[in-house]
Structures are given as C-alpha cells and as structure tokens.
Amino acid sequence: MSDLVRLPNIGKTMEKRLAAVEINDVETLMKVGSKEAFIKLRLFEGDTCFSSLCGLEGAIQGIRWHNLSRATKEDLKKFFDSFK
Numbered sequence: 001m002s003d004l005v006r007l008p009n010i011g012k013t014m015e016k017r018l019a020a021v022e023i024n025d026v027e028t029l030m031k032v033g034s035k036e037a038f039i040k041l042r043l044f045e046g047d048t049c050f051s052s053l054c055g056l057e058g059a060i061q062g063i064r065w066h067n068l069s070r071a072t073k074e075d076l077k078k079f080f081d082s083f084k
Helices: 012-020 027-031 034-043 048-061 070-081
Strands: none
Touching: 012 048, 027 034, 027 048, 027 070, 034 048, 034 070, 048 070
16 A cells, blocks of 8 residues: 555545556655646546546645635636546
C-alpha cells in the first residue's frame, strides 16, 4: 500500500488506478497535478469520470472533493468537458 490512501478521496481502488498509470505516491501526484493525472487515467481507462477528476484535485488540496470551491469545480468542469 502506498501513502496515497492517506489523502482524502483516495481509497484502495483509486490507488490501484493511479498505480496503473505510474502515479505511486503522494509526491508524484502533487508533481503531476490533478489534470495531468486525469489525462493519464483517461488515456488508460477510456471512461474516467468528472468525480474522479474532482477527487484528485481534492486529494491534492487535502479536502473532500465535495468541498472544492465553486471556481475550482467550474474550472475542472470546463477542463473535463473539453474531452467530450
């Protein structure tokens, strides 16, 4: 088990998903950022959802994704919609 599961929104399933795209620790996730991590997951899985993107950003900020600011959620939504 990596240190990723210590972050909010990162459970065992997300930890495994991140490991599949070579994001194996908190330092790597912080360096890569939520959007790049999402792109890696999306390219690997094909159907990565908006909630996963928000969860990754929340993990980086150290908060539950439901508590992201409105501006952050709007920015992430625009980013996510660019993949449709």
